Amino acid sequence: MTTKESYIRRQASKLTAGQINRRRFIMSALATGVTLPTALSLASRAQAQTPKAGGLFRLASSYGSTTDILDPSTAENAFTQMLIHSRGNMLTEVSNTGELIGELAESYEPSNGAKTWVFNLRSGVEFHDGKTLTADDVIASLNYHRGENTKSAAKGLVASVTDIKKDGDNRVIVELESGNADFPMIVSDYHLMIMPSENGELVDPNGMNGTxxxxxxxxxxxxxxxxxxxxxxxxxxxxxxxxxxxxxxxxxxxxxxxxxxxxxxxxxxxxxxxxxxxxxxxxxxxxxxxxTQHFTFPMRLDVEPFGNYDLRMALKYAINRQELVDKILLGHGVAGNDVPVNGSMPFFNTELPVHEFDAEKAAEHYKKSGHSGPIQLSVSDAAFAGAVDAAQLMAASAGQAGIQIEVVREPSDGYWSNVWNKKGWCACYWGGRPTQDWMYSSAYVADTEWNDTAWKGTEAADKFNDLVVSARSETDDAKRKDQYWEAQRLLQDDGGAIVAMWAxxxxxxxxxxxxxxxxxxxxxxxxxxxxxxxxxxx
The missing domain is CATH 3.40.190.10 (Periplasmic binding protein-like II)
Structure with a gap:
């Protein structure tokens, strides 16, 4: 899509949503060089899609578990995440055109080399019970995810926050330990839903109230x-x-x-x-x-035998990823390469070695690992449609390298609470994140609850964590690129994630x-x- 087409599409969305009028849309379209008849036609087409109120909307989701709770900090599947976005708001949001825009924060601006971020809250926003949103609610909501004892999956996202204070009822100031140009993007994360507070504490993280x-x-x-x-x-x-x-x-x-x-x-x-x-x-x-949706098979380094580097490499080479794309996705995606980063993200490493099926390399690493016997892989189609079939295909390709994978079918209900992030090797999906820092902070740095590979403590993992911190505040794009390229190399080589497919x-x-x-x-x-x-x- 060209820049002109993208601009016209965004303007059409604003016209459809009632954010601009017909005349302004036509003038903006003419400014791109289209003819008047074309501009009129585009306007009519957009207005034909003008939203209408009413009705009962019924949505069937492939996600959800009987172990789910309302606390946003624990949301781990798309059902609870949709529930959050329906009943609540974050400080910022990613629009349907992919732009970061303010949500509960009407505007935001950095200072001090992006170490300080000021969020100016919208006036007049109310919770469902009639309580007016204030800076105290924002501070209590963000602080809920901080501290050593928090069990929040967003702990890694806000780990760099050193202080949060207010300047009046509608102005929140966040101090970071180092500059982070991506911080406004991070606070759009669904875990960071703003909840009502009283005397500096959340009223009830499991309550139904929201904005x-x-x-x-x-x-x-x-x-x-x-x-x-x-x-x-x-x-x-x-x-x-x-x-x-x-x-x-x-x-x-x-x-x-x-x-x-x-x-x-x-x-x-x-x-x-x-x-x-x-x-x-x-x-x-x-x-x-x-x-940025991708399907993974995380191996936890704290569960044997996956702490063994050569065993992890053996399994990475034992997977025929293109076969998975062809037979599981039926072409509706592309093969992965064991990093949660693709070409849509800034600073994607185009020089990474390709992890594709290689029976000889797999057998070589497997022999060096010293392991023998079956390796259990826990799966359920709750992870993603076709996960069980994908596991069977993986077992077949690994067998060509002399590696025995035992596929363990797990119950769908409770999969995300009882299997994922607990058992040694399982199937998983990730919705992905728009920036590398956000993705790493969600699932790969040492201090996040969702480090589902338990990748920490190795020399490569320690270096990776240092690189993530330094790249976060680096303003020189050339240096930042080098840091992210090295981070991807370390993760691909030593990490426990098999990123099999982008779906x-x-x-x-x-x-x-x-x-x-x-x-x-x-x-x-x-x-x-x-x-x-x-x-x-x-």
């Missing part, structure tokens, strides 16, 4: 969440449905049948095997977006559901904001 477009009325973990529209929502042109019902339907076939039979209006994580079938249903539309997001929705032309690809389901951004057409 978001929908009021949570009922929540049955692993089953459903029911919302009604917040009549006092502060955000214009968003939250159009009267009611929203999110259903956790982990079974792929059941979810497919629900959308085909009109029992739901939207279904996420469509199995690539059924895309062609659903595409032939005249009442449905298939939506596919390319983002497109595939969803299906009824033809009666409408959305902006631009659909967010930073997370699944329009950036986890499908309930807030979509509406019923006609």
């Amino acid at each position: 978001g477009g929908y009021v949570l009325n009922a929540y049955d973990p692993g089953v459903r969440a029911q919302f009604t529209r917040n009549p006092n929502y502060w955000k214009e042109g968003r939250a159009h449905f009267d009611e929203v019902e999110m259903l956790s339907i982990l079974d792929t076939t059941a979810r497919q049948n629900a959308i085909m039979n009109g029992e739901v209006d939207y279904a996420d994580t469509i199995d690539p095997k059924t895309v062609a079938l659903l595409g032939r249903v005249p009442t449905l539309t298939i939506l596919e977006t390319t983002g 497109n997001y595939i969803a299906a929705h009824g033809n009666g559901v409408a959305h902006d032309e631009a659909v967010g690809a930073n997370w699944v389901n329009d950036g986890l904001k499908v309930a807030e951004r979509w509406w019923f057409a006609g």
Whole structure:
């Protein structure tokens, strides 16, 4: 897409959302060099998509667990993450066009070499119970994720924060131990939802209260969440449905049948095997977006035998990633290379060695590891559609190198609480992050709760952690590139993550559901904001 096309698309989204009028859109389109008839046509097309209020929106999700709780700090799957984005807000958000914009923070600015960040809060924002948002709520919400005893998955994201203070009721000042130009992006993370406080402490991290477009009325973990529209929502042109019902339907076939039979209006994580079938249903539309979603098989270094470097390398070379893309994704993605970074991110290392199937190298490293006997791989399709089949393919390719992988099928319910981040080797998905620092801080630095490979304590891991800190505050792009390239090299070589595939997001929705032309690809389901951004057409 050209810069001109991207600009016109953004302006069309603003017209559709009512943020600019028709005349301003036409003038901005003419300024790009398009003709008047074309500008008029583009305006009419955009206005035909003007959101309409009302209706019950039913969403079928492939995520969710009976062990889920409302506390945002523990959110570990897309069901709870969508729930957060529906009932609450963060300081910033990534728009459906991929731009970082203010959310509860109307504006923000750095000083002191990006070591100090000031967030100016919007006036008049209310929680669902009528309480007015203040700087105290923001400070208490961010502090909840700090400290040695916190169990928050966002601990690594805010580890560099040294102090948070207020300047009046609508101004928050955050001090960092070193400069970080990406910090406003980090505070858009769903764990950092702003919650109500009292006397400097959160009222209830597991409470239903929030500032978001929908009021949570009922929540049955692993089953459903029911919302009604917040009549006092502060955000214009968003939250159009009267009611929203999110259903956790982990079974792929059941979810497919629900959308085909009109029992739901939207279904996420469509199995690539059924895309062609659903595409032939005249009442449905298939939506596919390319983002940073990747499927991994993390090996925990603190669980034997995965602390052995040569064993990890043997398994990395024993995986036929292209076969996984061809047979599991059916081409709806690309092969991974054991780093959670792709070409869409700044400072992507284009000179990394390619980890592709090599039976000889796998056998060589396996022999050096000294290991013998089966290696257990715990999987469930709760990790991603086709995870069990992917594991079987991995076992077959590893067998060619003399490596025996024992595939252990785990229950879908409770998978994220009982298997992931606990068992030695399992299947996992990551929605990805838009910057390397954010991705590393979420899942790879030593002090994050979500370091699902337990990669810490090795010489390479220690050097990696130092590089992440230094790159975060480096303002010289050439030096920052060198640091990130080396970080990727260390992670790919010594780390415990097998990043097998980069997968497109595939969803299906009824033809009666409408959305902006631009659909967010930073997370699944329009950036986890499908309930807030979509509406019923006609």
